[in-house]
Amino acid sequence: MSTRFHKFGLALLLLLVAAGAQAEIKYVLLFIGDGFGPAQRELTETLLGRKLMMSTLPTAARTGTDNYGGTVTDSAASGTAIACGVKTNNGVIGMDHELRPVASLAARLKERGFKVGLVSSSPLNDATPAAHYAHQPSRSMLDEIAAEIPATGVDYLGGAALAGNAEASYAMLQDNGYTVIAANDALTRLPDSDKVYAVAQPFTRWTTEQASSRPTLAEHTRAAIAQLYNPDGFFLMVENGHTDYAGHSNDAGKLIHEVVALDEAVQAGLAFQALHPQETLLIVTADHETGGLNIDQMKAALLPLLRLQKQEIGAIAGEARQRLKDSKLTTAAGLVEFFEDQLGLAQQPFTAVERQTVITALGGTDADQSGLAEHLDDGLRAAFRCRDARLGIAYTTGGHSGAKIITNAAGPGCELFAEPLENSDIPQRIEKAMSQHAD
Ligand SMILES: [Zn+2]
Known part of the structure; x- marks a missing residue:
């Protein structure tokens, strides 16, 4: 073989390596802890005596969550900020402060050929998941929100049941080609097709021995990934809504288990990322803090x-x-x-x-x-x-607080998730990462 050919071969190899490093981002995994602030994280980590997996990701940024008016957000305004990239008023889903509909990142990616999946332990037409597909002036318009699932073309839904007139909404989904499986073992019976809703309330273990016929949030996450995985890419949002419920009821005992359940779901996402490191961007964030949890005097022992x-x-x-x-x-x-x-x-x-x-x-x-x-x-x-x-811990409110939350990121473009960060920056930065890591 001639030296010239060797040189050509080396150049080709280098080109291939460079192309590999610049692989397209095809998989976006977005984890949201509802009502999950830094104190909730630190309390759980202190109890566990170790960092949560989410805290070991390469980047961490304090993230502002205030709504359009600059006051304490609810899950609708923050859900819209995270899903659509605009600050809006409390109660508003997928619309700006003048009630103009705004396309979500999920919807834009869907148009580019990605599959879209949503998993939550809260109803799938509750504010946080709803902001990824619906446009309604009020989060309480539950049936109208559910009715928008088919138009956005959400491919997979998993977790809690719908709220509102659920039976009518399931019938509507079935009329639109969805397979709705409402059963504790739904994940073992998923059809090999698009447009599936696996209704099985996620189960959170309180002890390692505890068993349940219901799947955990991590099991839901793995099932969603398996269902969505395809060469053209997918966007998956996974929410634990119960971290928020624990905050509203000032229940630190429930909180720690729900934080671990969220972290185990994140681990399921990281396991997928390990198989596709150049193509997977994984984000962990929260919509706001709930309960005003104060741990300044915390007694670790x-x-x-x-x-x-x-x-x-x-x-x-x-x-x-x-x-x-x-x-x-x-x-x-x-x-x-x-x-x-x-x-x-x-x-x-x-x-x-x-x-x-x-x-x-x-x-x-x-x-x-x-x-x-x-x-x-x-x-x-x-x-x-x-x-x-x-x-040495105390809750200061039964509502939400304005405390900044933490956003962690891993994968190509994760360095874009640095401070200062607002929740409404998240979808833009995901898109920026995607354009920087495009073919
Ligand atoms: Zn809340």
């Missing part, structure tokens, strides 16, 4: 107490209410004991002061069953606050 909580606050309230109704609980003292048991404080019972705080919130020692039922939620919240105070 005591945090494992959160793992002893038996069920989420709403379930504890429901069980207590039933026991009052059935006269299995009749006194404030009995309720306090029940709360202690549910919070896993049997070995470390309430102090006299804590006990008095909870009893006062329940209406005092003389409260009768109907009085106890009336003040049940106040008493239970007091019990949670006493537990949290031991841990």
Whole structure:
């Protein structure tokens, strides 16, 4: 072989290597923790004694979430910012502040031949997923939002059921060629076709032994990726809405499990990225913080107490209410004991002061069953606050806060996700990364 040919061969090889490094971004994975701020992340990481996978991604940027008016956002305005790249008013889905429809990144990618998938533990016509396909002045227009799924051509939906008139919406989807499988084992029965909705409420494990017939958010993520994977590319959004529910109910015990569930879904995304590193951009973000969680005085050594909580606050309230109704609980003292048991404080019972705080919130020692039922939620919240105070953590609101959240990114173009970042920058930067890493 001549030297000249060798040189040509080397040049060709270098060209191929360069082309490989400049491979097109074909897979965009966007993970959203609803109501998931830096304090929620740090609390969970301190308890685990390790970083979450999402915190090990190459870039991290504090991200502003304020709405168009510069005030605290809701999931509709922030969902629209993340999906469509515009700041809008609270309650508005996929429209700007003058109610002009704005195309989402998902819709634009769909037009370029990408498949689009949405997975959430919140209803798939709730604000965060809705912003990727719908354009409505109010997030409460649930049926109108669901009706827009076919027009945007969402290829795959997985997770929670639809809210609103769900049965009519499923019939509408089926009329538009969707296969709707509503069953706990839906993921094992996915058809080999486009346009699928796997309705199976994601299950979040509270202990490693806990099993369920329902799939986890990570299992939903893997199923969605398998269903969407194709040579022309896909966009997948995965949301855990329950991090937000934990914040609204000031339930740190639920929160830590939901954060881990989100991180396990991120791990499923990273496993896919490891197979397609040059072609996959993976983003983890949040729409806002919920609960105003303050961890400044956090006592790291005591945090494992959160793992002893038996069920989420709403379930504890429901069980207590039933026991009052059935006269299995009749006194404030009995309720306090029940709360202690549910919070896993049997070995470390309430102090006299804590006990008095909870009893006062329940209406005092003389409260009768109907009085106890009336003040049940106040008493239970007091019990949670006493537990949290031991841990040096405190919620400051039942609503959203204006705290900046963190956006992590990995993959080609991830360096574009640097500070300063606003939530509305996210889709533009994804598109910029895609144009920089185009053929
Ligand atoms: Zn919320």
